[in-house]
Amino acid sequence: xxxxxxxxxxHRSIRQFTDQPLTATEVDTLVTAAQHAPTSTFSQQYSIIxxxxxxxxxxxxxxxxxxxxxxxxxxxxxxxDQYRNQQLVPATATTTANLHSLDKLLAGIFDAxxxxxxxxxxxxxxxxGSTIMGSIxxxxxxxxxxxxxxxxxxxxxxxxxxxxxxxxxxxxxxxQPLMHFTNGYQRLTADDPTLVAYDRLIxxxxxxxxxxxxxxxxxxxxxxEMNRDPQNRATILTTLQHQGFLVD
Amino acid sequence: xxxxxxxxxxHRSIRQFTDQPLTATEVDTLVTAAQHAPTSTFSQQYSIIxxxxxxxxxxxxxxxxxxxxxxxxxxxxxxxDQYRNQQLVPATATTTANLHSLDKLLAGIFDAxxxxxxxxxxxxxxxxGSTIMGSIxxxxxxxxxxxxxxxxxxxxxxxxxxxxxxxxxxxxxxxQPLMHFTNGYQRLTADDPTLVAYDRLIxxxxxxxxxxxxxxxxxxxxxxEMNRDPQNRATILTTLQHQGFLVD
Numbered sequence: 001x002x003x004x005x006x007x008x009x010x011h012r013s014i015r016q017f018t019d020q021p022l023t024a025t026e027v028d029t030l031v032t033a034a035q036h037a038p039t040s041t042f043s044q045q046y047s048i049i050x051x052x053x054x055x056x057x058x059x060x061x062x063x064x065x066x067x068x069x070x071x072x073x074x075x076x077x078x079x080x081d082q083y084r085n086q087q088l089v090p091a092t093a094t095t096t097a098n099l100h101s102l103d104k105l106l107a108g109i110f111d112a113x114x115x116x117x118x119x120x121x122x123x124x125x126x127x128x129g130s131t132i133m134g135s136i137x138x139x140x141x142x143x144x145x146x147x148x149x150x151x152x153x154x155x156x157x158x159x160x161x162x163x164x165x166x167x168x169x170x171x172x173x174x175x176q177p178l179m180h181f182t183n184g185y186q187r188l189t190a191d192d193p194t195l196v197a198y199d200r201l202i203x204x205x206x207x208x209x210x211x212x213x214x215x216x217x218x219x220x221x222x223x224x225e226m227n228r229d230p231q232n233r234a235t236i237l238t239t240l241q242h243q244g245f246l247v248d
Numbered sequence: 249x250x251x252x253x254x255x256x257x258x259h260r261s262i263r264q265f266t267d268q269p270l271t272a273t274e275v276d277t278l279v280t281a282a283q284h285a286p287t288s289t290f291s292q293q294y295s296i297i298x299x300x301x302x303x304x305x306x307x308x309x310x311x312x313x314x315x316x317x318x319x320x321x322x323x324x325x326x327x328x329d330q331y332r333n334q335q336l337v338p339a340t341a342t343t344t345a346n347l348h349s350l351d352k353l354l355a356g357i358f359d360a361x362x363x364x365x366x367x368x369x370x371x372x373x374x375x376x377g378s379t380i381m382g383s384i385x386x387x388x389x390x391x392x393x394x395x396x397x398x399x400x401x402x403x404x405x406x407x408x409x410x411x412x413x414x415x416x417x418x419x420x421x422x423x424q425p426l427m428h429f430t431n432g433y434q435r436l437t438a439d440d441p442t443l444v445a446y447d448r449l450i451x452x453x454x455x456x457x458x459x460x461x462x463x464x465x466x467x468x469x470x471x472x473e474m475n476r477d478p479q480n481r482a483t484i485l486t487t488l489q490h491q492g493f494l495v496d
Contacts, residue, residue: 003251004373008281008366031428033256035421037365038380041473042419048428056431079433084426087436088443088467089474096474103385103481106357110382110405113361117285118256121369125252132286134358137351148432157358171290173283178332180279180296183304184396185327188335195336219336225289226337226344233351237494246485 007125012170014129015068017162022074026126030076030161033122034115045104046112046156047081049147050074059146060158064135073128073162077136077143078116080108083152099152105245112156123161133158140239151244169209172201174218190219255373260418262377263316265410270322274374278324278409281370282363293352294360294404295329297395298322307394312383312406321376321410325384325391326364328356331400347400353493360404371409381406388487399492417457420449422466438467 001009022030031048039045051057057075061067069075082099089096098104120130136143136158143155175194177186188195199217206216241247249257270278279296287293299305305323309315317323330347337344346352368378384391384406391403423442425434436443447465454464489495 002373004255005277005281005370007252008370009284011284011286013286028424029253031424033253035424035427036257036259036418038259038261038368040380040382043470043473044422044427046427047433049433050428050430053431081427084436085470085474088438088470098474098476101481102484106385106484107382109354109357110361110380113358114365114380117362117365118369120286121366122253122256125250132288132358132362134288134355137354150433150435153433170284174292176276176279176283179283179292179294179329180298182298183301185295185297185398185401187398188332190336222291222333222336225291226333226346228346233349236350236354 004125007121011120011124012129012168013131014162014164014166014168015066015131016164016166017072017129018165019071020073020163022128022162026128027074029126030119030122034118037114037118039111039114040107043085043107044111045080045082045085045108046115047079047084047153048115049077049079051077056146059142060136063139063142064133064158065138066131066133066135066160069133069158069160072160076119076159076161077147077155078112078157078159079149080105080112080154080156081152082108083150086152100244100247102246105240108154109156116157116159119159119161127163128161129164130159130161133160137233137236140236141242144239144243149243154240154243154245169205172198172205174198252373255369258418259368259372260377260416261379262410262412262414262416263314263379264412264414265320265377266413267319268321268411270376270410274376275322277374278367278370282366285362285366287359287362288355291333291355292359293328293330293333293356294363295327295332295401296363297325297327299325304394307390308384308406311387311390312381313386314381314383314408317381317406317408320408324367324407324409325395325403326360326405326407327397328353328360328402328404329400330356331398334400348492348495350494353488356402357404364405364407367407367409375411376409377412378407378409381408385481385484388484389490392487392491397491402488402491402493417453420446420453422446443467
């Protein structure tokens with residue numbers, strides 16, 4: 001296996017960091033790696049905000065509930081950004097109506113998400129660990145206000161990154177026959193023997209791991225996720241519209 | 249620079265391939281790399297469909313307008329998938345209502361998009377080249393029918409991958425001061441000198457490159473994108489709702 005495959009296959013999320021911050025050169029390298037990733041129609045429809053102000057990190061800690069982010073070596077907010085491209089266009093030149101569309105929102109989401117994964121991989125190759133945080137969407141409006149985000153931008157993902165101070169076990173992934181198909185979708189039933197075997201594997205993983213041992217199957221994990229109160233995420237659509245997306 | 253950073257920094261989209269198909273082992277390695285990438289709340293909310301049937305590839309070629317995809321060494325469709333997790337849940341156990349939410353749709357989009365970038369990077373480390381295709385959204389319903397996709401799934405991105413038969417120049421990215429900020433968003437104006445310099449850089453790139461030379465600036469490219477008829481994408485929202493997303 002080549003070093004990049006070894007890096008990709010060794011991924012785990014890191015939530016405990018040493019107190020060593022990232023250097024400016026390391027941050028620059030991570031952003032440069034993100035910039036070289038694919039971008040939809042070469043439109044570069046995202047921006048990256050480094051959050052270094054402790055008071056702002058405390059707000060993000062409160063929004064996400066992940067208080068350990070304040071101890072990370074660095075923190076990025078990955079932003080969908082159609083605002084910059086709108087600014088490029090002379091007022092008389094064209095209509096910018098399609099920047100408000102679902103199509104362009106998705107393009108910005110692709111760009112920002114691909115850039116996030118590029119930073120995760122680049123960081124891991126440099127000995128850094130990270131956790132992607134969808135939980136900034138618990139209160140996207142508060143993040144928008146915190147970072148003074150203009151219309152046609154949206155804070156999509158947080159990324160805590162730093163020098164790892166833990167080495168967690170890797171969670172076993174679904175067997176490929178349950179998630180990789182050829183020429184058409186294969187429907188799964190709950191009594192599929194491959195799934196039953198996978199549930200047992202997840203049970204063994206949670207028994208064997210060094211910390212936070214618990215009784216768990218993948219099925220039970222999914223049921224727990226479904227029962228989580230989605231109330232705090234119900235405002236995402238309203239916030240997107242407030243930012244100028246999906247308004248036609 | 250370590251080999252993974254070298255791989256990430258060397259990315260370019262590849263649209264011309266030799267006639268050498270990927271081996272089953274190579275496809276397996278790419279899917280395994282995707283599986284090890286981060287997944288939101290460990291819910292693995294995506295599936296991958298390999299399209300090998302020439303008749304189905306011809307349909308995708310028609311949907312995307314990228315007829316060269318039929319010559320790629322392999323073709324993946326990356327699918328948002330909340331259906332599998334819904335199937336795991338006994339009918340009496342819980343409500344699956346939140347699988348229909350924007351929150352869970354976004355989680356599935358994150359998972360599928362992150363997995364796509366992991367395959368791009370894994371492939372490049374193996375000497376393969378690829379192009380991500382958002383253009384399957386030109387007619388998402390046709391792709392759904394083609395691959396027999398069940399409710400709570402959505403075909404998000406195509407990925408053509410194979411052995412490169414071209415070595416295109418790399419497009420220069422935005423200067424970092426225009427897209428990486430600290431503690432808050434920095435608004436851009438169209439006469440920003442950094443932007444003017446970047447526009448000149450893009451002009452030089454299009455003059456210098458080996459093929460498809462043209463007169464172009466980044467600003468002009470963005471204006472062209474805005475003027476593209478978005479009509480064929482207007483059905484994305486309807487198709488998402490038809491698949492059971494965003495229906496409450």
